[in-house]
Amino acid sequence: MRELVTVQVGEFANFVGSHFWNFQDELIGLAADPLGDAVFKNQHLNMDVLYRSGETQQGVLTYTPRLVSVGFKGGLGSVSARGTLYNDDVDTPSDTVTWRGSVATHYTEPCKKNLFLQSLSEEEQENLVDGKNSGRGEIEDKDIIECLESDVTFWTDFSKVHYHPQSLYQFVGSWVDAQEFDNYGIGKESFSWSLQGEDIDERLRFFVEECDHIQGFQFIVDDSGGFSAVAGDFLESVADEYSNTPVLLYSVRSPSSSNVLRENKKQIISRDLHDAISFARLSSFCQLYVPVGLPSLNRSKAATHLCIDDQKPYHCSAVYAAALHSIGLPFRMEAQGPTTDSCYVSGAVHVNDMVRMLAGQGRQNMVAILDVAMPAPTLLEKHLGQSLLGSLQPLTPEVKEDAEDLLALESMTAHGVFESGGDRASVSELKDQISAAYEGETVRPMLCHLSAAQCPLPVPLPFPSIFGNLVGQHGQLLATPISGVSTRGSLDVYSIPMAARLRSSNAVLPFIERRLTNLLRHGVQGSSATPLLRSWGFGREELEDMGESLSKMVLALNPHSLSSSDSD
Template sequence: MREIATLQIGAYANFVGAHFWNFQDELLGLAADHEADPVFQRSGLDMDVLYRTGETRQGVATYTPRLVAIDLRGSLGAVRSSGSLYDEGQGVLHGTQLHTWTGPVSLHKEEPPEKSEFLKRLEAEEAGQQSNATDETIVQGLDERVQSWTDYSKVQLHPRSVYEIEGIWNTVTPFDSFCHGKGLFTQSFRLEEFQERFRFFVEECDHLQGVQALVDDSGGFSGVASDILTNFEDEYGGIPFMLFTVRPPEEEPRPVVRSLHDAVSFASLSSIGDIVVPLGLPQLSRSAFARHLTIDDAKVFQTSAVYAGALHNATLPFRMLASSTQVGGCDMGVLVKGLTYATRNVANLSAALPSGMSSIFKQDLREPLVFFLSVPLTPEVALASSQDYAAESYVIQGARLAGSKGLATVTDVMKSMNYGKQKFSSHVACSPCPLPVPLPFPSIFRSSVGRYGDILLETSPSSATGRGALDVFSVPVATSLRTDKGIEPYLRRRLSDIEQLGLKRQSPVLQDWDLAREDVEELREVLANTLARYADETEFDSS
C-alpha cells in the first residue's frame, strides 16, 4: 500500500474537503454500478490510498477517509461530530472538558439547525426507507440554503475524524485573524488530542506516501495550522507533505489589518510544507476561470466546489494504478521532488473546469495544451514567459474528442503536448476517467456546458440559474502545478506588507497579536529568502 493521510483545518477548508470527498464517493459508487459508463468501472484509481477499512462493534465493515478535520464548535450544523457510522457515544468526540473555570459565563442558545433535504434522504436510505424529496427539491435547497459543510457531505466519516475546538464557538467567538488561532494548540490537552487522532490513522498505514493538508488561511485557522503543523514536522519529518491554503472570495478591498494577516499567515505556513500552494481568487466569479461557470462569490458552497475539483485533479497521480489506458501515476514524494527543484517550495495552481479540450483537438498545436486551457487559481500570479525555467505537473482527465461522444485516448492527449523549445522539468499524468458531478454539486455550469462537459454554442443569453448534477453528468478537467517566476508578485506583496506595515510603520496591530519586532523580522527574513529562490534562474535538464 501507499497511503495518504489528509488534514483539513478550518471552515473553508472543510467546505472544499466536503466536495473533494463527495467526488471520491461518487467514483466509488460508479465503479460498483454495473450500469454505469465503463470508463468509471475501469477508472484505474486505487481508493485505498485515501480510504481505510474498518469494522463497527456490530461487525459491519466500513470504508472511511483517512482524515482529521478541525473546525469550531457549532460549525457542523445538524450533524454530530461522531457521525452515525459507529456507535461509540459522544464522549470521545469532544475536546477535553475543563471544570476549573471560576470566571463569568456567557450563555448563547439557539434552536438546533434543521437538516437539509439531502441529509434527510441519506438517513432515509440508510434506514431502508423511501424519501419524498425529489432530486430537484434537493438541488434547489442546497443552492439556496447551505449553512454548513455537513449539509451536503455524503461521506461517512470515522468518529475520530472531526475535531471541534472546545470553547471556540462558530459565529460567536472572534476568529478572523492569525492571532485568534495562534497558541490554541500549544495547550497540551488540545495538541495531544489532535496528535492522538492523527496518529490513529497514520500508524495503521503500511507505507505512508505522504500527507495532504487543506488550511483555511483567511482567519484564525492559519494560526491553528501554524501550531499544529510545526509539531507535525517534528514528529513526521521526512514524510512528503503538500499544503494547500484555501480562502473564499473577498468583495472588500484589503485593509491594513487584513494585509498584515495575509503576510504573517503565509510567512508562518510557507516554511512548513515541502510544497505550499496558495488558492483563492479575490473575485472568482469575475475571473477568466469562470468563463463557463455562473458563480455567486458570496456562496461558499459554490466557490469551494471549484477548488475541490481542481484539487481532486491535481492530486490524481497519487492514486492512479499502472494501466495501458492512463499514464503518469506516481507517489507524492516523486512529484514533490520534481516540483521543488532549486528549493522552490511555493507553487501556483492553474485549472480549467470544464477544460474545453474537445475544441482543442481540432487544431495542430504548437504550444503546450494546458496553456490554452488553464487559468491561475492562485491569486496575484503573473503570466510567466515561455522561456522562464519552471518545474510543472500537468494532469488531464476525461479529455473528449471534438464532434463526438468519444473520449480522447492517452495517445491523443500526449500528441498535443508539444513543448517546442520551452525549458520545462515536467510530469504529465493523463486519465480517461472524467470528473463525475454528484448530486450535491452546486448548479454553477452555464448553459454552454453539455451533459459530458462539452463546450456548446449558446443560442441564447446564459440564464442566471446554472446547471448542476441534473443536467451535467461529468466534466473533463485540466490542472497545472507550477513553480516558476509567476509566483513572484504574490511573494513580493507579502514581503512589502511585512516591511512597510510591520517594520517601517510598526503597526500596533502586531503588538496586539503579541508579535515582537524580532518575530516580525524573522517572518520578513522567511519571505525574503523564499522570494530569492525565484530570482535566480538555474538551467536544468528536462525530464
C-alpha cells in the same frame, strides 16, 4: 500502497473538503454500479490511498476518509461529531447526581436536517430494510437541488460521506463569531496548542499509525483568519513528529474573505501583517505551498463556462475542490509496469516525486501556482492541444500574466477529455497532443510532467448548479447555447473533462513580494505595529527570520532581485 492523510483546518477548508470527498464517494459508487458507465469501472485509481477500511462494534464494515477535520464548535450543523456509522457510544445523561445546589439547564434545539440529508437517511433506512437501494422515497432530486442552492449554512449540509469518529474535531468551548475570527492573533488567543493540540495530534496519529507506507500529508487550510494560527501550530507538530514525510499544503480562501470592510489604516496594516505572517509561518512547515482563492472567482477567466455566486462558499469551494481532485489524481494512479501501456491512466507519481519535480534547482518550500480548465475543451485536430493549454487559468491570486520563465517547472493532469470525433481521447492521444502543443510554445517550461486518465470528474447530486448553458451532458463545450436555461446542475451535467496544472514559476513573485514588503515595512522596520505583533506573540527577531526566509524565496525565483532584510 502509499497512503495519504488529509487534514482540513478552518470553515472554508471544510467546504472545499466536503466537495472533494463527495467526488471520491461518487467515484466509488459509480465503479460498483453494474449498470454504470464503463469509464468509471476502469478508473485504475487506488482509493485505499485516501480511505481506510474498518469495522464497527456490531461487525459492520466501513470505508471512511483518512481525514482529520478542524472547525468551530457548532460548525457541523445537524451532523454528529462522531459521524453516523459509530453511534454505539453516544453519550447519555447520567443518573448520578452529586451537586446539591440549584441547577439551571440551557438547552439548544438541534439543527434540523435539510432535504438532502433527510434523503440520505431515508436511503440508508431502506437499504437496511430491503438490503438494496430503492430510491429516495418522497423527496425528489430537483427539490434537493433547490434546497441546497437557497440554503447551505454548514459544510455538512451537502456532504454525502460517512466520517470516522476520529475525523471531526471541534474547538472545545469556542463560540467565537466567524466574522470576528479574522486574524492570526485571535487564533492564537482562542486556541492553545499546549491545551488542545494533543487531542488533534492523537487523531492524526490514529490514521498515520495504521498506514503501511504513508506518502505524505495533504493539508487544506483556510488561512484568511484565526485558523491560520491553528494550522501553523498543527504543522509545526507534524514537522517535529513526522520529519521525513512531505506536506503538500493548499491555502484556500473564499472570495468573501477579500471583501472585508477596511475603515482605517490600522485595519489595513493588521490585514497585511496577517497575510504576511500567515504565509511565512505556514510555508515554512511544508514542502509545497499552493495558494488557492481569487478575490472574485465569478469575474475570473477560470469561470468562463461557469456561473458562480462569489458570496456562496458552496459555489466557490466546488471549483477549488474539483481542481484539487484533478491535480491529486497521480498520487493514487495504479503504476503501470515497464512494458505496459495502460489505455486508462498514465503518469503516476507520489507526493515526494511531485515536490522533487517542481523543486528544480534546489528550491525549497516552493510556492506553486494552480491552474484549471473546467471543463477542459475538446482536443483539436489542428493546432494540436493548443486550446487545452490556452484554457488553463490560474486559481492562485496575484499571479503575473504572460511571465516568461525558462526555468519554469510544471506538473499537469488531464482526464476525461474528448477528442474531436466526440469520443473520449485515449491516454496516448492526450499525451501526444499535449506534448505537441508544448513543442509549439514560444516559451516552454524547462520540464512538464503529464499525467492522463480517461475517467472524467463525476458530478454528484449535491454539486451546485454552476455550469453555463454551453456545457453539455458530459461536460462537452457546445457550439450553441442551450435555450431557456442560464445555469445547469447535476441533473443536467453528469460528468466533466478536467485539466489542472501546478507551476513552479516566477509568475508567483508578486504574491510573495507583496507579503515580504508588508512584513518588512510594518513588522521589521516599522514601530507602530509593534504592540499588535507582540500581542500576536511575535518579537522582532522572529519577524526578521521570517523576512529572511521570504527573501530567499524571492531570490530563488528571481536571482537578480535586490530583496534583502533592509528592503523597503
